[in-house]
Amino acid sequence: MAPPNVLSLPEELLLIWHSHRLELLLSAGVLVACVRLAIHWRQTRRKAVLTPPLGTPMDEKVPIVTKNDLLEADHYTPVDFTTPIPRTVAKPGPKRVTGVRKTRATPRLPREDVNVSDITIQPLIFYFSLGGTTKGYAEQLLHLPSPHPSILPPILHDLTELDYDDFFISPPLPPTPNTLYFYTLLIPSYDISTDLDNFLDHLKETHHDFRIDTAPLSGLAGYAVFGFGDREGWPDEKEGFGKDAVAVDRWMARLTGGKRAFPLGVGDVSGDGDGEERLGEWREGVSGILKDLVEGRGLGEGVAGSGEALESGDEDDEGGEDIAGSAATRAKAGSRSRTGDLEDIKPSVPVDFTTTAVAKIKEMVPVNSPTYTSLTKQGYTIVGSHSGVKLCRWTKSALRGRGSCYKFSFYGIASHRCMEATPSLSCSNKCVFCWRHGTNPVSTTWRWKVDDPREIFDGMKEGHYRKIKMLRGVPGVRAERFREGMEVRHCALSLVGEPIFYPRINELLAMLHAERISTFLVCNAQHPDHLAALNHVTQLYVSIDASNAESLKRIDRPLHRDYWERFLRCMDILRAKRFEQRTVFRLTLVKGFNIEEEVDGYAALVERARPSFVEVKGVTYCGTATGKGAGLSMGNVPFYEEITEFVLGLEKALLRRGLDYGIGAEHKHSCCVLLADRGRYFQAGEDGVGRWHTLIDYPAFFECLESGKPFGPEDYIGGPTPEWAAWGNGGFDPRDERVDRKGRPKIES
Template sequence: MDSTGMLQLPEELLYLWHSHRTEVLLSAGILFAIVRLAVHWRRRKSKEVLTPLALTPTDEKPLAIPLRREQLADANHYEAPLSRPATRPKAGPKRVTGTRKTKPSSNDVLAAVEHIQPLVFYYTLGGSTKTYAEKLADSLKASATSDVLAPEVLDLAETEYDEYFLSSPRKSGTVYFYLLVLPTYNIDTNLSAFLAHLDETHHDFRIDTAPLSGLAGYSVFGLGDRQEWPTEQEGFCTQAVEADKWMAKLTSRKRGFPMGMGDVRSDVAQRIEEWTTGVSSVMSDLAQGRGLGEGVAGSGAATESADEESADEQDDVPETAPKKVRRKAVKRSRTDDLEDMKAPIPVDFTTTSKPASKIPQPPKPMVPESSPTYTSLTKQGYTIVGSHSGVKICRWTKSALRGRGSCYKYSFYGISSHLCMEATPSLSCSNKCVFCWRHGTNPVGTTWRWTVDPPDLIFAGMKEGHYKKIKMMKGVPGVRAERFSEAMRIRHCALSLVGEPIFYPHINELLGMLHREHISSFLVCNAQHPDQLAALGPVTQLYVSIDASNKDSLRRIDRPLHRDFWERFMRCMDILKQKRFTHRTVFRLTLVKGFNIEEEAEGYADLVERALPGFVEVKGVTYCGTSTAAGAGLSMQNVPFYDEVKTFVLALEAALQRRGLDYGIGAEHAHSCCILLADRQRFFKASAGDGVPSWHTLIDYPAFFRCLESGEAFGPEDYVGAPTPEWALWGKGGFDPRDERVDRKGRPKVIEVVE
């Protein structure tokens, strides 16, 4: 010890500690780990001794069977087996046995139903709504069958809510369909109490989330006064809209038909008649066991964020699937891009023929059902018709059905988007444009080397696919019943979906089938097939994509497969000039920043001078956000702002004026970033009524069909339509005031128009 009484360690021991402390600590840690593992192993061994082997008879306690087995089934858990062992092991984990309880489909449920019972609910203060409800019941009663019974009319003011809106009515062999005819009041009434009941039922934790899911379906019709409350935001049919929202939640998305709306001062009788026809058709389908049909879920939101869905969306693989499975599915759905292949393509189809010694192979389908291309296109929303055609519902069609605006074609030419079918008879193209929405997923080629489907098969398949996709929208909230009914009759066809429509060998026969059913035709080509363009028959409007003003830019942007692409392009310009007297011709300029905007207005003006089209559409490119587009050198930085598009259009207009070409800005659609230049001498003229000159960019479609059926020669001036609407002219924005523009979240969007 030292003077303080502390114990002093020998210097040798202290030296050994500092020299070997690492080894000592590591050895101690290893020893501690070995002890812990030994203890754990001994405990595990003792448990295994206590746990009986499989199939070993043991004394078990009886299991408590739940009083309500339907609670277990409704919870979508494992269903209890019919026979249970008398006892269970005293020790060891519980074993869950039985089979997975799957939720029956709506069609399986309806297969056992004998009758559909419509119930018409209404609420009224003055009696007018009761009158409409009774007329509705009379109409349904007149069409009643053995499957669809005569409707019952119930007044919500005298109805016990818990009897009908707390759970689905039950009757052997009968399933109920609810029809709600509701006005809107700006005062406190029993209707407000009814809506509050639906709200409370949905949020009551003691009640099932969808207590009315046992219904066959439902639909709501609202009555309002547009003179007092012009829009839904200002009060038009707001209580009916709220009822439709809660019913969608309580029935688990069983909206059978889009909500109808009628103005009591004008069109309520017509609207309720259209709605009644649609509802009757739906109940007839239900009675025949077809259910509500496949489609978008009733409470789901329609795609509203982009012109087209991204081409590299997630595959239809459940999120719960293992990551390896999802990665495998994504890899399987990809298609190879011919231009990205390392080895050069040995054959040039434009200049080289196959050796005569080889036996030519029989033609194959362009898009076989077993191909990755078929998988990719169908995943993107296409319906493949035959072996080389397709149809797809446009996002503007969805928007127009919901009263959120039509595309630029409505502002420019009077085409309502919900009446338009977007299709193509050829999914193949001879270009690989950097801005193509389907980059790398559609076939390419310079000559037709596939099997050819007859035009009647293509036409029937297009219509069937389009109507099927329209029906998928009937459960989407916000879809207007009158527009849904109108959409079931195609009036326009845009042959511009993907690929090259003019590439199809029987394009004229297909156009004739469209025209015989009074469906207007808008055909888009890429100016790479001059022979087919020269042989093209009558078409309502002929588009030619002009994506560059010179050879180098065209090669970089369109990336054509033809070696003589520029010569083909210029030949098409000359053919277009000849057709300007027989066809309504349009130049379609897609502006891509960094590719074809800077200092190219003069070059575009030269092309316009050479072809003299009736119209020139200038549109900013839409970036779809795909990895393939990024690999082609395209990003959001290449998307021009609308101000940049306007600046370019003004520069192009000035360049045309310097060449003595009298083109002016006829219309615009700011929402699509699109502006229309038109030939002033042909489409700016005095109106029949007041004699004041104005733009006439709209099309008189009945006049077009009259000219076509007369058998006499006619030109685009023979079916010029009414004056361009005031709201579509330059400086007005071009958005239909009858519709409501919304943002990506579906909220109303306020647009300030600067004169």
């Protein structure tokens, strides 16, 4: 038993702690400080070893070259990046990986044959204003002196008076090849709905349109946005101050591929606001950037608000989508080489679509693309990478004996033996009435892989026959027509897109003709060079959707800037071809777009091109189309009585010009009427009675083609147009039965 005055060990330790806890805590603190100082000293010493002091003599070393440095140089030779690049370090020691901000030694030139000293900048000032405040500020910018001789006087544009497609799908044509545009946007914010909402919707639609390149405005030298707001109503950005300017800045960053030249500026225009002061500071910054551009220093890279599409706080977007995509996507968009798409060359210059873009070969419609998915859902069979075939509703109708296409009434084409296909799903227009609802690709240049015409031809037939076979179990299909349908005799190259866009279209036509398949080819009058080079087809169509430049732009929404000049060249080419083959004007009438007061304009076009036939057809409503100026509804579909009234007016207008065209046939069910050249296709029969001869003698056409001798459309004119297709008789084949939408016999009133 321990003596009472002897303490146990825990009690001794507790006594020591209570007696000397202050000294122990101080000692522990000193020990920790010594350890941290030792670690810091060792790190500093290592850094001194790896990084020689300034002024230390250095041996000559091999420069470190990166792949990005070579890609961004103005002139470079191909380099094998699989071979390691020699590197050196200052002194032996542990390997150290460091990050270095990329710099650009010289600016990227708009074209290799343009010097930096020759570049000029054309500023464009866009503004929106309800009360006139923003307009006043815009006019102030307009009259400021230019900071450099190579910066041209700015041009002012009111967003309410613009067609957005002219400036915000691709940059406008520059006055000279070495001129670059710079966009300045002054955007106010309102708490009411205004036309500015339409502008924002247009930017959003352009960005989300997968048929348009990721950065369609990358041809700009840069852009800058300044917003005006009222802090009395919206104290800060989170509550809406400058909200519309923020939105415009975000969309412009996407559309330009990250060419924000100066950070977004916002000013308060309320009573005691700082609007003018903030605008002045922003203006000086933008002027400095413009001066840097013309002096070859570029926009810079990697700095928020200087060429980077993403700024702090912009990561969240509608639907959770990242504004500028992944970092890899942004890097890819910012490092495009000169061998990219022709539409991305800076500055934008007129490009002939017949010249294939020198770019990485890609497929027009890859299997895993949204275009492929969308078109497949609509019933297309995609052939190869850029062609397609689809079963026409008239083919299915004719197989069941429920009526044929108007081409049967007009030209004798058996609808159940007709294949509707296209060798190019891409088009250069974005027509408001497009029945594909804007799902097909659009482009002004062929920049894709070119499939072999034999593969396209075989794929088209295989896809068509496979779809015909699927109908053999459908009630009402007539056995004899099904059997005939398994042998295609006609091909309508008018499915979607632009058939003559395909570079090897003539080879495909030769394969069709070799199997005695007639060809009805439809083009949109935007590719005159290909039209001129086109070989014989059975019948050549040109879509005439308007009679003047303004109306054509509004309804077809062409991508080519010189669309009207191209259109008129096609008219002249069609006139030259009229003695070689049958030519047709196809007028698609859309109420509210191209009918009212345009009869004389259409007559002038007919006089210029002198086509064999003029088809006048009402637009088919296929659901609401979207986009600026579109928004079609059933109200835009003309009644048949309106079509006939227009045709009679056009016939009179042509007679006034000395052109003898008459109504050769009609197809009321398709809301379509045919005008024909009376001097060529109205002939007297053996009984001496004059009749229209709009039908085609198909065996005679192939005999003429196989003879190798020159021939014209008169050499394969067929028999008289059926009486039931003549004017006033409706145009429905009496051998078929017309039904309503539920398949019940339709009784004509």
